[in-house]
Amino acid sequence: MKNLFFWLLALSATSPTLADDPIECGRYIVEVIGACGNCHTPVGPEGPDTSKHLAGGMTFEFPGMAITVPNITPDKETGIGAWSDAEIIRAFREGVRPDGRVLGPLMPIALYREISDGDAAAIVAYLRTVPPVNNATEVSRYDFPLPDNWGPPLGVVPEPDRDDPVAYGEYLAGPLGHCVECHSPPGENGLPDHHNQLAAGGLTFPGPWGTSVSPNLTPTGLAQRSDDDIRQMITTGTRPDGSPMLPPMPFYAYANLVPEDLDAIIAYLRSLPPK
Ligand code: HEC
Ligand code: HEC
Structure with missing residues (x-):
């Protein structure tokens, strides 16, 4: 299925939109241009661990931070499977989890705030189709107070102009x-x-x-x-x-x-x- 998608993509000049197909549009964002797996898929000696695709667990140590990337597969217990669509979108676009905890670095929230409503919906549609992986991850440690939020609550985020x-x-x-x-x-x-x-x-x-x-x-x-x-x-x-x-x-x-x-x-x- 995945290979067929990339094969079809190679034949088309334009990427899918939400209106064409929400899941394929989301797949293109998550797996291609967004490269979410670059952080969210753990890497083993042989490269990305495909059995834990998007299941988190990679750690990054910086002064004052011990960051563990969370599981964003639809596993209900250890991933985001129990969150509503709106809760998932709020987490990756505004950096606030359903329980109110604010996300810290490395999520590029300042940029993700500008992901359009259509593309955000497509990302969720695709994430729901990823195989759920049961993989509990540590909570990140930040030795400094995180901001209360990454900006005011978002209203409508319009679609980009694809013709320019x-x-x-x-x-x-x-x-x-x-x-x-x-x-x-x-x-x-x-x-x-x-x-x-x-x-x-x-x-x-x-x-x-x-x-x-x-x-x-x-x-x-x-x-x-x-x-x-x-x-x-x-x-x-x-x-x-x-x-x-x-x-x-x-x-x-x-x-x-x-x-x-x-x-x-x-x-x-x-x-x-x-x-
Ligand atoms: C996660 C971090 C990261 C992201 C995201 C990223 N890059 Fe890079 N990029 C790098 C690093 C680091 C290098 C240098 C690698 C090296 O030294 O071998 C690099 C190298 C490059 C180079 C080679 C330039 C040269 O003259 O050697 C190009 C071109 C480039 N990136 C373009 C892009 C574009 C376009 C995007 C987005 C579609 C992008 N990068 C996203 C980290 C990133
Ligand atoms: C540069 C690394 C990086 C990239 C790229 C990235 N993330 Fe994240 N993501 C993180 C980290 C780190 C956290 C947790 C931060 C913390 O612990 O406070 C996170 C948290 C999340 C969460 C909240 C999950 C939870 O249980 O708390 C969601 C949802 C999410 N990311 C989705 C995405 C999506 C979708 C993409 C691609 C469009 C993406 N991320 C790209 C690093 C990244």
Whole structure:
């Protein structure tokens, strides 16, 4: 089923919308552009543990934080299967769980607040179809007070304009794909500085692979790269000189981006103020 979906996707230039098919639209967001599994699926020595797809358990240690990513499969006991659609949407878009507890980092909530109502509904439709996995995860520890909320309660979040490549690319690289979360350097508060240094690169990711640093994706950083080079890097994880890209760049998910979305992302990156 999954292979058939990606095969059909390869033949179509455009990604599914909620109106076309809620589950396929949600699958494309969660598994391709959103790469939710990059955090929510635990990684073993052989790569992502497919028997625990989206079942959480990965841990991240930073000064003052011991973060464990939760289970977002529909398991009623250890996942989100007992939550209503509205509760799930509120959790990933506003960062508030049904019991009122606010989510901490690393969820890119500031960006996810702008996921459209249609795309949010599609994400839930798809998450309900994922095999439930019983996998209890630790509660994250944050040694500092989390904010009371990540912003006022959301009203209607409109659909993006899919006919304007730069605007749609901004939506893909921001709210849906969080490229700018990893590719913007930290500001004074330690969070990615989208305001002054959007996509300017320089966030560091220590891990078993050593330390990777996100490159500058503004026109300064991509000046020497053709559109084909950028397409290849995003979807294969290999640079034009043949060198492989390190984690956590989720190119394995972006391998299934439809051509129109890749073009929109590139159009948007080329439109950014050079940094
Ligand atoms: C960069 C890592 C990262 C990415 C990408 C990510 N998440 Fe999360 N997510 C987390 C972490 C960490 C938490 C828990 C934070 C905490 O413990 O307070 C979380 C919590 C959640 C929760 C609340 C579950 C619970 O039991 O508390 C939901 C729902 C969720 N994520 C859905 C998603 C969806 C849907 C996507 C993709 C569109 C996604 N996440 C992408 C890291 C991530
Ligand atoms: C979870 C963090 C993360 C996310 C999300 C992410 N990237 Fe990356 N990206 C990286 C890191 C880290 C590197 C550098 C890897 C290395 O040094 O080998 C990288 C490398 C790249 C490169 C190679 C640039 C060069 O000149 O070498 C491109 C292009 C790129 N990312 C584009 C994107 C786009 C477009 C998106 C969103 C669709 C995205 N990235 C999302 C972390 C991320």
